[in-house]
Amino acid sequence: MIKESKEKREWEPKIIAFLCNWCSYAGADLAGVSRLKYPPTIRIVRVPCSGRINPFFILKSLTDGWDGVLVSGCHPGDCHYISGNLVARRRFAILKDLITFFGIHPDRVHFMWVSAAEGERFATLIKKVSKKVKKIGPNTKFNNSRE
Amino acid sequence: MISIQEKNNQIEKSIHDKADKLLREDQVDAVIGYSKGTIPMRSCPVVIRNEKDVDALIWNNFCSINLAKYLAPYIPTLKDEEGKNLRVGIISKGCVGRALIHLAAENQIDLENITIIGIPCNGIINRSRILKEFGVEEILKTSIVENELILKGKSFEKKLPIEEYLNELCKKCKVKSPPSLSSLSEICVGELQDISTIEDDFADISEFESKTTEERWAHIEDLLSSCIRCYACREICPMCYCQLCFVDQKLPRWFGKTTELTEIILYHLVRATHLTGRCVACGACSSVCPMGIDLHLITRKLEHIVKDRFDFTSGLDPETPPPMHQFKMDDKQEFMLEEE
Numbered sequence: 001m002i003k004e005s006k007e008k009r010e011w012e013p014k015i016i017a018f019l020c021n022w023c024s025y026a027g028a029d030l031a032g033v034s035r036l037k038y039p040p041t042i043r044i045v046r047v048p049c050s051g052r053i054n055p056f057f058i059l060k061s062l063t064d065g066w067d068g069v070l071v072s073g074c075h076p077g078d079c080h081y082i083s084g085n086l087v088a089r090r091r092f093a094i095l096k097d098l099i100t101f102f103g104i105h106p107d108r109v110h111f112m113w114v115s116a117a118e119g120e121r122f123a124t125l126i127k128k129v130s131k132k133v134k135k136i137g138p139n140t141k142f143n144n145s146r147e
Numbered sequence: 148m149i150s151i152q153e154k155n156n157q158i159e160k161s162i163h164d165k166a167d168k169l170l171r172e173d174q175v176d177a178v179i180g181y182s183k184g185t186i187p188m189r190s191c192p193v194v195i196r197n198e199k200d201v202d203a204l205i206w207n208n209f210c211s212i213n214l215a216k217y218l219a220p221y222i223p224t225l226k227d228e229e230g231k232n233l234r235v236g237i238i239s240k241g242c243v244g245r246a247l248i249h250l251a252a253e254n255q256i257d258l259e260n261i262t263i264i265g266i267p268c269n270g271i272i273n274r275s276r277i278l279k280e281f282g283v284e285e286i287l288k289t290s291i292v293e294n295e296l297i298l299k300g301k302s303f304e305k306k307l308p309i310e311e312y313l314n315e316l317c318k319k320c321k322v323k324s325p326p327s328l329s330s331l332s333e334i335c336v337g338e339l340q341d342i343s344t345i346e347d348d349f350a351d352i353s354e355f356e357s358k359t360t361e362e363r364w365a366h367i368e369d370l371l372s373s374c375i376r377c378y379a380c381r382e383i384c385p386m387c388y389c390q391l392c393f394v395d396q397k398l399p400r401w402f403g404k405t406t407e408l409t410e411i412i413l414y415h416l417v418r419a420t421h422l423t424g425r426c427v428a429c430g431a432c433s434s435v436c437p438m439g440i441d442l443h444l445i446t447r448k449l450e451h452i453v454k455d456r457f458d459f460t461s462g463l464d465p466e467t468p469p470p471m472h473q474f475k476m477d478d479k480q481e482f483m484l485e486e487e
Binding site: 055056059060063076077083086087089090091092093094095096097098099100101102103104105106110111112113121124125128129141142143144 | 363412456470
């Protein structure tokens with residue numbers, strides 16, 4: 001009976017979110033304490049800076065079975081380490097170009113800027129990401145953990 | 148129009164003259180070049196230290212190796228008996244020159260002890276394509292006559308037009324000889340090329356990108372499915388000089404060891420991100436692949452990305468830092484997610 005109800009339930013994507021400690025993680029925290037509603041599809045990993053994100057983390061997350069990957073950092077110019085997010089932006093640009101070229105749907109991977117004061121923006125963008133990933137469906141192509 | 152055979156002879160003669168002159172006048176202690184391979188359709192790298200041996204240097208359309216690899220970081224350097232570094236002359240087609248200049252731009256090598264001997268490359272033959280098409284019987288002998296490549300086996304003989312059987316990258320190559328730069332005029336001899344007029348429309352990339360996501364994925368899957376992850380492409384690459392490659396890292400072991408298709412594609416994707424803005428499109432990776440995988444599409448895309456986004460072409464100037472070494476406040480960020 002439990003199985004039946006599981007099948008009936010609508011498919012929800014699983015999204016891994018890498019949030020920078022100084023802005024986006026605090027932004028997510030603010031969204032929480034402000035009691036804003038956003039879909040429970042994301043699992044947060046706190047990183048020191050968006051410049052800490054190796055493109056390999058993003059691709060490895062996809063092969064490990066996540067349906068979507070989200071990376072969020074401070075707005076350009078606001079980085080706690082002065083230029084970490086600007087370095088990261090160039091990496092993300094080429095990564096997005098490359099995965100699109102390889103035929104992985106560009107909506108699997110998302111990048112955004114959220115500051116510590118933008119709880120509302122965080123909630124809106126998470127809604128948007130969830131909707132986009134839900135639309136393209138489960139990650140079956142570039143996934144090593146599928147049965 | 149002079150034929151490819153004549154052109155090869157001209158280039159070979161100029162290599163002999165230049166190497167002989169440099170060694171005789173004691174401007175260099177050694178010359179790195181190509182010598183005859185031991186099997187058909189191959190060439191072999193060689194180090195010449197005496198002007199008597201310069202006749203061993205050759206040039207033909209099978210000189211596929213990028214010699215810059217022998218000067219890359221962490222490759223044992225050429226030394227004399229006392230352990231002093233030798234001054235090296237290096238026979239450079241366009242991509243060898245570009246690789247050296249890019250390594251200098253990354254502060255990995257010092258161009259001062261190096262002499263770039265420029266030659267006007269006339270394209271490298273796609274060996275794996277020939278083996279795929281005619282490799283059923285063993286090819287015992289090859290020769291280049293006029294504009295044709297003649298393959299000889301035990302019971303067959305084939306004539307192929309060389310122009311058509313060149314590497315895809317060589318067909319689209321715009322830098323045939325090392326770039327001529329005023330800052331490098333002291334260390335460059337031989338044929339050099341003016342690079343101010345280079346233009347590339349990347350028609351092949353736009354054609355591939357006009358396909359749907361599924362078609363592209365199917366193409367990439369089909370292309371890479373035979374990869375056995377021997378890492379020959381990494382070993383031959385003049386830009387892959389990390390002491391510990393990400394695929395070899397054990398603690399923690401990030402990367403699987405299987406030849407599962409997703410892991411193969413993951414390897415090629417991550418290697419591509421590492422080479423963005425650094426790849427000099429020499430095609431060495433495709434030429435050494437034991438499975439005959441042609442990676443030219445990825446290489447071209449990397450060139451396209453940096454040209455399109457950062458207006459940069461690798462290996463043309465040792466003074467300009469590569470795009471992934473720097474950033475600008477106003478970089479394009481159209482891919483970032485925004486509220487409407």
